[in-house]
Amino acid sequence: MATSSSFILCSLLLCLVSSQTLATTGSQPKALVIPVTKDSSKLQYTTQIKQRTPLVPIKLTIDVGGNFQWVDCGSGYLSSSYRPVSCDSQTCTASGSGACTAECYTPPAPGCYNNTCSHMTNKPFGNSGGMGEMASDTTVIQSTDGRTVGKAVTVPGAVFTCGATWLLGGLSAGALGMAGLGRSEVSLPVQFASALKFPKKFAMCLSSSSSSNGVIFFGDGPYVFLPNVEVSKSLMYTPLILNPVSTAGSYFQGNPSTDYFINLTSIKINGKAVLLNTTLLNITEGNGGTKISTVNPYTVMETSIFKAFVKVFRQETKNLTKVSSVKPFKYCFSSRNTPSTRVGPAVPIIDLVMHSSSVYWRIFGANSMVQVKEDVICLGFVDGGSNPRTSIVIGGYQLEDNIVQIDLEKARLGFSSSLRFKQTTCSNFNFTSSA
CATH class of the missing domain: 2.40.70.10 (Acid Proteases)
Incomplete structure (x- = not known):
């Protein structure tokens, strides 16, 4: 059964309206924060966010120049808030996609819906990649005042691309995809800034230690490190x-x-x-x-x-x-x-x-x-x-x-x-x- 493109577009618009409504209440934070862990064996930097309904912790390898976030959808992706991105949507156009999946030949499931925007998922380790379905889903990360961690914040319709399971080979153990922070309209910094109405700005601080986390801030400073620096x-x-x-x-x-x-x-x-x-x-x-x-x-x-x-x-x-x-x-x-x-x-x-x-x-x-x-x-x-x-x-x-x-x-x-x-x-x- 095909999913209606108008339903998908409405879902995305509802997500946008929801975030805008929250922003106008004054309850939205001025910045978000995620931890960054150094994987000394793979020489990669990883983070963890929560995604889907119900929420699932997702480990991702960080690509500061990556176009977007991609996540493995081939190994039991389950979420009631998953919505594929339609080919004719503004999101698809903004992403720079040059492909559309008109018809999927297996039963509808995350990664396989009709009339969906398609994108190339890249794994820079080995320069491999493949086509994946663009979608949106609930994402939750922590707020910050620049000094410490605040309340969890829900971004209702954060866009990502479904990657194939085989692309996980070579990533840090347990990683389910990559977090793209690049110069793109669908990268995580741009999406968070657009949804929560703070500046399109982020700061990255990678730890040299594999036993202590570094940090990425989304939004403006201050960026304060112990002891009050x-x-x-x-x-x-x-x-x-x-x-x-x-x-x-x-x-x-x-x-x-x-x-x-x-x-x-x-x-x-x-x-x-x-x-x-x-x-x-x-x-x-x-x-x-x-x-x-x-x-x-x-x-x-x-x-x-x-x-x-x-x-x-x-x-x-x-x-x-x-x-x-x-x-x-x-x-x-x-x-x-x-x-x-x-x-x-x-x-x-x-x-x-x-x-x-x-x-x-x-x-x-x-x-x-x-x-x-x-x-x-x-x-x-x-x-x-x-x-x-x-x-x-x-x-x-x-x-x-x-x-x-x-x-x-x-x-x-x-x-x-x-x-x-x-x-x-x-x-x-x-x-x-x-x-």
């Missing part, structure tokens, strides 16, 4: 650059990238410029440029950039004893004669210089060196080959214990550098409920 006022900002060509593993032709690209113009190590082919830092026909990523565990550089970067770094580390490389790293050192500081091993400071010489993302030893053995540290940057799609991908390790704010309305990225200088870390948000 407020970090939103000390961010530097650089414009977000739109890549007009999708950088996803699979996509519909004509769609722009949902990844967050920034205007990196140069790199300095201990104040010394790295000699780069700067044309690689520009985006040309979708190729080149610099973006941030939570699915790349370490920063990846095009080969010529990587070699020039390492050359200067080694010149500045003549006091370190080079040892055999440890995959995936090429340059490793003995840590026996390397002093430790509040911000990690005492190694050269790396500055990623943005659109202005006065705007730079400073990387200290805690984010540049990886402890791979008891007495071996490696430069945590990876050679990405001579012809990568994106010239520099700033990976998760370099983001840890830094707060990164994405402001979609102002099209800018804010960054803090290491919070360790402020005597706190991303694991110091107070998740103890105040409600």
Whole structure:
């Protein structure tokens, strides 16, 4: 039995009306918050939300540049509030979908309804993907005042895409999909902001520890970490650059990238410029440029950039004893004669210089060196080959214990550098409920 597209559209509109009505009562929060856990075995970052009716906790791997949330619908997805998104809906158009499932040849169930909007679900780990049905369902996450956790908030019709069960292979154990936070009209930050009427803005703080949670805030600051350290006022900002060509593993032709690209113009190590082919830092026909990523565990550089970067770094580390490389790293050192500081091993400071010489993302030893053995540290940057799609991908390790704010309305990225200088870390948000 086919599901009526008009019923689906009405359901989506009712959800929107419900959220708007709640917003006008003054009961809606100014921000939401979710925990972020580091999976050291898979080198992924995960979170948990509650979805469906009745509610089910859903573990998701985070993709900061992902188009939308996708969830496995092939393994017993049960929910009375599930609603497929119709092909002719505004939601389908806004998502950038280029496909429609006119008729499904099995009995109606989540992931298989007639006249539904279809989208490509991506799993960046292995660059695999497939088609899935777009749908909406009840989602519940916690509110916050920026200091602690408040009451649970219900978003009645959060849109996501049904993914196939086989796509779960390679994800963190127990993950049922991926949480897309990218530059898209259907990403989670945009949906939460639209439903709850707060700014289209989110801040991500990844913990370097697998035993203590980091945090993502949806909405504006303050962003307060124990012991009462407020970090939103000390961010530097650089414009977000739109890549007009999708950088996803699979996509519909004509769609722009949902990844967050920034205007990196140069790199300095201990104040010394790295000699780069700067044309690689520009985006040309979708190729080149610099973006941030939570699915790349370490920063990846095009080969010529990587070699020039390492050359200067080694010149500045003549006091370190080079040892055999440890995959995936090429340059490793003995840590026996390397002093430790509040911000990690005492190694050269790396500055990623943005659109202005006065705007730079400073990387200290805690984010540049990886402890791979008891007495071996490696430069945590990876050679990405001579012809990568994106010239520099700033990976998760370099983001840890830094707060990164994405402001979609102002099209800018804010960054803090290491919070360790402020005597706190991303694991110091107070998740103890105040409600």
